[in-house]
Amino acid sequence: MIRLVKRPSPSRFWTYATPIFAVLLTMVAGGFLFAALGKDPFVAIKTIFFEPLFGKNAFYYRSQLPIKAAPLVLIATGLALGFRAGIWNIGAEGQYIMGAIIGGGVGLAFYPMETRWIFPLVIIAGAFGGMIWALIPAFLKTRFGTSEILVSLMLVYVAENLLASMSIGLLKNPEGFGFPGSRNLSQYVSTQNLEIWSGTGIHSGVIAALIAVIFAYVLLARHQLGFQIRLSGQAPKAARFAGVNPNRLVLICMAISGGLAGLAGMFELTGPSGVLSIDFNQGYGFTAIIVAFLGRLNPLGILAAGLLMALTYIGGDIAKSSLGLPAAAILAFQGMLLFFLLALDVLTNYRVKVKR
Amino acid sequence: MSGALLALEGLTKAYPGVVANDDVSFAIQPGEIHALLGENGAGKSTLVKMIYGLVKPDKGTMALRGALYAPTSPHAARSSGIAMVFQHFSLFEALTVAENVTLGMESPPPMKDLAKRITEVSHAYGLPLSPDRLVGDLSAGERQRVEIIRCLLQDPKVLIMDEPTSVLTPQEVAILFETLRKLSAEGTAILYISHKLEEIRSLCHGATILRRGKVVGSCNPREKSASELAEMMVGVALVPPARKGTAQDKVALNVENLSVASPNPFGMALKDVSFSVRQGEILGIAGVAGNGQDELLAALSGELKSAPASVDIGGQAMGATGPLDRRRSGLVAAPEERLGHAAAPDMTLVENAYLSAATRRGLVKSGFIDWKKTEALAAEIVKDNDVRTPGTHVAARALSGGNLQKFVIGRELAQSPSVIVVNQPTWGVDASAAAAIRQALIDKAEQGAAVVVISQDLDELLEISDTFAALNAGHLSKPRPTEGLTIEEIGLMMGGVHGGTA
Numbered sequence: 001m002i003r004l005v006k007r008p009s010p011s012r013f014w015t016y017a018t019p020i021f022a023v024l025l026t027m028v029a030g031g032f033l034f035a036a037l038g039k040d041p042f043v044a045i046k047t048i049f050f051e052p053l054f055g056k057n058a059f060y061y062r063s064q065l066p067i068k069a070a071p072l073v074l075i076a077t078g079l080a081l082g083f084r085a086g087i088w089n090i091g092a093e094g095q096y097i098m099g100a101i102i103g104g105g106v107g108l109a110f111y112p113m114e115t116r117w118i119f120p121l122v123i124i125a126g127a128f129g130g131m132i133w134a135l136i137p138a139f140l141k142t143r144f145g146t147s148e149i150l151v152s153l154m155l156v157y158v159a160e161n162l163l164a165s166m167s168i169g170l171l172k173n174p175e176g177f178g179f180p181g182s183r184n185l186s187q188y189v190s191t192q193n194l195e196i197w198s199g200t201g202i203h204s205g206v207i208a209a210l211i212a213v214i215f216a217y218v219l220l221a222r223h224q225l226g227f228q229i230r231l232s233g234q235a236p237k238a239a240r241f242a243g244v245n246p247n248r249l250v251l252i253c254m255a256i257s258g259g260l261a262g263l264a265g266m267f268e269l270t271g272p273s274g275v276l277s278i279d280f281n282q283g284y285g286f287t288a289i290i291v292a293f294l295g296r297l298n299p300l301g302i303l304a305a306g307l308l309m310a311l312t313y314i315g316g317d318i319a320k321s322s323l324g325l326p327a328a329a330i331l332a333f334q335g336m337l338l339f340f341l342l343a344l345d346v347l348t349n350y351r352v353k354v355k356r
Numbered sequence: 357m358s359g360a361l362l363a364l365e366g367l368t369k370a371y372p373g374v375v376a377n378d379d380v381s382f383a384i385q386p387g388e389i390h391a392l393l394g395e396n397g398a399g400k401s402t403l404v405k406m407i408y409g410l411v412k413p414d415k416g417t418m419a420l421r422g423a424l425y426a427p428t429s430p431h432a433a434r435s436s437g438i439a440m441v442f443q444h445f446s447l448f449e450a451l452t453v454a455e456n457v458t459l460g461m462e463s464p465p466p467m468k469d470l471a472k473r474i475t476e477v478s479h480a481y482g483l484p485l486s487p488d489r490l491v492g493d494l495s496a497g498e499r500q501r502v503e504i505i506r507c508l509l510q511d512p513k514v515l516i517m518d519e520p521t522s523v524l525t526p527q528e529v530a531i532l533f534e535t536l537r538k539l540s541a542e543g544t545a546i547l548y549i550s551h552k553l554e555e556i557r558s559l560c561h562g563a564t565i566l567r568r569g570k571v572v573g574s575c576n577p578r579e580k581s582a583s584e585l586a587e588m589m590v591g592v593a594l595v596p597p598a599r600k601g602t603a604q605d606k607v608a609l610n611v612e613n614l615s616v617a618s619p620n621p622f623g624m625a626l627k628d629v630s631f632s633v634r635q636g637e638i639l640g641i642a643g644v645a646g647n648g649q650d651e652l653l654a655a656l657s658g659e660l661k662s663a664p665a666s667v668d669i670g671g672q673a674m675g676a677t678g679p680l681d682r683r684r685s686g687l688v689a690a691p692e693e694r695l696g697h698a699a700a701p702d703m704t705l706v707e708n709a710y711l712s713a714a715t716r717r718g719l720v721k722s723g724f725i726d727w728k729k730t731e732a733l734a735a736e737i738v739k740d741n742d743v744r745t746p747g748t749h750v751a752a753r754a755l756s757g758g759n760l761q762k763f764v765i766g767r768e769l770a771q772s773p774s775v776i777v778v779n780q781p782t783w784g785v786d787a788s789a790a791a792a793i794r795q796a797l798i799d800k801a802e803q804g805a806a807v808v809v810i811s812q813d814l815d816e817l818l819e820i821s822d823t824f825a826a827l828n829a830g831h832l833s834k835p836r837p838t839e840g841l842t843i844e845e846i847g848l849m850m851g852g853v854h855g856g857t858a
Contacts, residue, residue, distance in 0.1 A: 008754040010702065222724050227710065235700040240659050241691060242711045243679035 004350040014348040019294060019301070022341040023308070029340070030333045039323055047323060048315030048333070061314050063201030067272050068310035071096070071264035073209040073303055075288035077216045078260030080297040082253035084220070085229040086236065089254055091137065091152030092261040093285025094159035095130035099262025100269040101159075101166055102129025104276045107191035108171060108183060118190035122266060123204075130262015131255050133159065138254035142247040148254065160281070167277045181277035185270045193271035205267025209306075212260055216299040229253065261285060290338045309334070360419075361386045361545045362407070362438075362514050367416035369402055376402035378569040379416070384514065384562075389536060389546045391556040391577060393589055394566035395786040400549050403566070404516055407547070408440050409433035420513075431462070439507035440516040445499050449492035449622075456491055457506045477508050481535045496644055497528035504535070515539065516547045521555060522812065523645055526847035533559055551589070551787070552815070553582040565589055590787050603637035603822055608806035609656075609687070609775045610668040614675070616651060616660050624648040626655060629832040631825060633775070633806040638797065639835060640821025641810045642850055648830040649810050650692065653779040656808070657689035658682035670774055683715045686774035690764050692783060692810075694757065698764045701753035705745065708752050709734040709767055716771040733770065741766035742792065758789035765793050769800055776800060779810040794820050814846065826850040 027049075031041030052061035075092045082089045089095075103126025110118050137151035166172075171182040185191045193203050220226035232239040232249055240246065264284065269276055291309050295301030316330035360383035367380045377399045384390045394400050405411040407418065409427030418425045420436055427433040430440075447456050454471045458464040465473075471487035478485040483501045491499060500520065507515060517536075521529045536546055536559065550556055556563060556577045563577045565588045573588045580588075610632040617625045626648050633639045643649060654660040656667065658679035667675040669685045682689075691697045699708045710730045714720055719730050734748040741762045745755055752760055765781060776797065782790035798820055801807050810827075811817050817824060818838060825835040826849040833849040 009751040222727070224714070224720050224723055224725055227707070227725060231700055231703070231711065234702050235696050237693070237697045238700045238711060241657065241679060241689075241697055243658070243683070243715075245678070 001354075003353045004346065005353045006350055010348050014344075015296065018341060018344040018348060019296065019305070021344055022294070022337060025340040025344075026333065026336045029336050033329060033332060033336075034325065037325065037329060039325060044319055044323060044325065047319045048312055050315075051318050052311055052314040055318075059199075061318075063195075063199055064314050065307060065310050066201040066206045067203070068313050069306040070203075070206040070209040071268055071284045072288050072291045072309055073306035074205065074212055074264040074267075075257075075261045075285055076291040076295065076302045076306060077209070077212045077299055078257030079288055080292045080295070080299065080302060081216060081219070081229055082257045083292060084233045084297050085249055085253050086233040087250055087253045088149045089134060089137070089152050089257045090149050090289065091134070091154075091156045091285070092257065092288055093281055093283065094152070094156035095133045095258040095261035096265035096268075096285045097156075097159040097163050097281050098133040099126040099130035099265035100276055100280060101163060101171070101265075102126060102132075103262070103266030104182060104185055104191075104269045105166075105171060107185055107188070107270065110190060111183060111188060114190050116190070119193075119270075122191050122270065123263065126262045126266025126269075127259040128262065130265065131259040134254040134258020134261070135251065138251050142250050148250070152254075156285070163276070163280060164278045167280070171276055173275075181275045184274040185276075186272075186274035191270050193267055203267065203271045205264065205271060208263055208267065210303075213299045213303050220299070225252070261288075287334070290334065293338060294341055309337075312337070359385060361388075361421060362425075362547075363419045364403075364407075365417045365419070367403065367406060367413045367418070369406060369411060369413050375569050377406070377413070380566070380569075380571050381416075382564045382571060382574060384545045384547060386513075386545055387540050387543045388562055389540050389548055389560045391560040391563035392547055392549045392566065393551065393553075393556060393563050393585065395551065395589055398566040398589075399569040400566055401518070402569075404440070404518065404547070404549065407433070407514075408438060408516060434510060434512075437511070437513035438516065439510055439512035439514070441500070441503045441507055441518065441520060443518040443520075443522065445503055447491045447499055447502060450490070452488050452490055453485060453494075453502050454487040456502055457487075457509065460506050461509075473509060474505055478505055481505075481508065481538055482531060483535055496523040496646065497525065497531075500524070500532070508539075512544060514545045514547060516549070518549045519551075520548075521550065521552060525644055525850045526814070526843055527851060529555070553577075553585045554815075556585070557582060567591055586787065602802045602804075604635040604804065606635050607632045608635045608670055609633045609808070611656075612666055612668070614655055614662055614666040616655050616662045618648075618651050619654075619660065620650075623651055624830045626651050627830045629655075629830075631832060631835050633808055633823075635774070635804045635806055636801050637823060638801050638807040638809060638821045639823045639825065640817030640838065641808065641825050641827055641832070642814055642817050642846065643810075643812065643827035644850060645812055647827045649779055649812075649827060651830070652827065652832075653689060653691050653777060653810060656682075656687065656777045657691070658687075680715055683712070683771070687777065688712070688716075688768040688771050688773040688775070689777040690768050690779065690781065692780040694760050694764055695753055699752040699760060702751050704734075704751060705738065705743075705748045705755075705763060706731050706734040708763070709737060709748075711767075713767055713771055716773075737763055737766040737770055740770070741796070758785040761785050762789055762793060765796060769796055773800070773805055775806045775808070777808045777810070780812065781809060782811075782813065782816060790816075824849075 027045050031045055034044040035041045079089055079092055103122045106125035107118060107122040133155060136155060137148040140146040140151055141148045167182060168180045173181060173183045193205065196202050228244045228249060231242060232244055273280060287309060291302055291305045295305035312334055319325045320327060320330065363383040365381050367377050369377045380403060392400050402411060406413050409430045409432050425436060427436060454467060454474060457474060458470060464470060474487040485498060485501050485505060491502065520532060524532065540546060548560055560577050563575055564571055565573045577585060612630050614629040615627055624647055631639065655662055658677055662675040664673040664676040669687050672685055674682055674685055695701045710719055710725060713733060717733055719726050731748060738745060738748060743763045744759050781793050797807055809817065809821060821838050823835045824838040824841055826833045828850060
């Protein structure tokens, strides 16, 4: 019989080893999956993990890495603060969309005026858009005790419909020959979010993601708000005893995570994507949940996890085109990563005891 | 030992790192009430689990009426005639008494017959209990009756009782003891686990004393004094806390007409609670669990808010303020639940020191935590209170109950408080740690702090408090000087009949 025995203190070894083992097990299980689809598992794994970094076209794919990782890291860092406090914002995808709509809307309102004061305004508007969207579930939770999980998730679909209506209505490009979608904000000088060093893929959003990571790290390690967040997540009763106001914490955490998701959407719109259209959102808001857990809800871990997840995105795309792997197989592969991580996570707090 | 009903011979059980029972032997005669005495961690519960078939001994044998007895499960133990009443009840509040009893049976008889048997048995043993009442409506004492009757229906030869009186009022204890004596007269042997020495002296015929897993003595408890028993149990002579009344005139905490609803659906609302505590005074608040103790602590610590004037700390109306403001005004509190309420289980002692001491010890500078200063504080608490721990960077849950409690109380006392409120300060704590905690509270009172001790341990309250009151169904009796109170008067206060003469 196999039994789990609780450890007196969490194992330091497994805290750091679980992500590594999770990646290895994902490779093994993913290999079986790809083999079952009739592909050579070794080639498939190599294509996903190796090709983007060291393959023939690596010079191009490498610059894609920060572009794909930045929104994931930015969103996941914000989500992790809430998750640490036991506040479950599942609707980052919606907040990402709202950041893009409000940020893009403010930018386009000034079209075709050209001054460098517009972009800062767009940034603020983007953060504001995501924040407002996240504060709706926060307010409903603190006022009426609704579940922030359900409300934030449902607001994703509201935001998606709003996005569709905007891209064929209010924000539609008047010179777009009737196609849905806004003017291209990356071609409008006042709002464009260009690469800072050409060829690196590093745009303002990447810098913002790095700043967010450092900010969150310092917050959690040294600031009283960070302590309150950790305490509320681990022992809510002790948090109340320590004088933490749970409602205030819900509002703060939702505002931060929504604001960062909004920023991510805004940077994506003004840079890599350019156009606000019906298919603007690519699921970063949901993938960021995986990234947050893969990174152990630790900002530095999230940075690494975001890069890893971006790698599987890029590698997955290559595998799709060069090996003909179905998109669903790539999604399953990414899902396995979270599955193995959560399963192995048990070992941090429990020992496996085999009893005859 | 040929006539023995249950004989244990050389029972040994080791867990990684600790020998819970080391060569334990003793015997119980038919009809004997045998006390198993020992501190927390002495090995009482492991021993009982072996008898009840929950744990298999590594070595040694048991004999029941001379025949080898090696139960593999509680089911086997029950069918051999061994029954047990646990300290924590396993009853469903939404079901009736009879339904709860059925749940524990292998092949329950029809409900009508069972109800009749319950009524018969409960009356035969002086434990009146109506089979169709909902358990949720029963008092703690009545719930215990359900557990006892559940055992008696199996007609046990040996009845094991684990700390049965910890939830009872003195009057309920008296009824229970009568029942146990009756059972004993009929030949049922009772293994009685407790650390309440006076009870054991009045009830038990024999006693086995365990210390660190070994039998360190056996005696007839009626021939020993309580302090002799305590010394056998602890191994050193215990010095009772020195106490002289130090109450001054100035009121430090005044509570007036405090009424709050409980945040917990099964909690107890406080109704019109009024008392005041002067500097240097220790007020003891007794009561059976679930009568509003947790709510009273929360209402004083600031976790529950009330009308501004209902809680007055040092002349300031603080009823509507939260925990931080209450601490700023000088009130510290230590709730009953150590892990999860007073301390965060997975956080280190350093982080737990910060948890409640941040405000009064100035551990925050413009929003940032001064971890160096916090570490020094944690080390200070560990040192001053003799907390046994490998260091200040271990998780709180790794500490034993007594050590964590010393840390929690020490943390509050290290904040130079003017008012101290503690709930069950020595619950589940070994005797020497309990004595240290009581002495620390007394020392603080002597330095001028007002102390409120909420406890279910009457001996503790009688030992350290100047004034005594009891909580019953959310009402607080009128506080009276502890000196001169009789146990009957205390029982009436706990039962809700408020003395008219005081």
